[in-house]
Amino acid sequence: MDSKKDFFQDVFEVVRLIPKGRVTSYGAIAKYLGAAKSSRVVGYAMNASHSEKKYVPAHRVVNRNGMLSGKHHFQSPTAMQEALEKEGINVKNDVVVDFKKLFWDPSKELL
DNA sequence: AATGTGACATACC
């Protein structure tokens, strides 16, 4: 809320709030932060997530299609999928299974 | 200061 802070920090906060076994989309986070049009910046924030000292479950953040678009930016291209499967989320062909069911909308769940 | 870039999203052809 304090706009003086980095946008990234807000994104990280929300991402950390994602319950285990759930996923969300960049657009949802952006919207929750009041920057629905900054969905790209959300993804950019994840890119800087490795810069954060605290761990950011970026693997729980996928694109609108539920596709692991950012898996390539992880330690390994498979790290994201494995991390999701570890939490009970099935991933097929780089896409979250039942994405709609597992979708966690901060503006609704966190309401 | 200006230009480039991107882990998206939406619209249009």
Place this chain on the structure above:
DNA sequence: TGGTATGCCACAT
């Protein structure tokens, strides 16, 4: 039904 185009906004150089 799928690729192309554009918007969008914060960060990097």
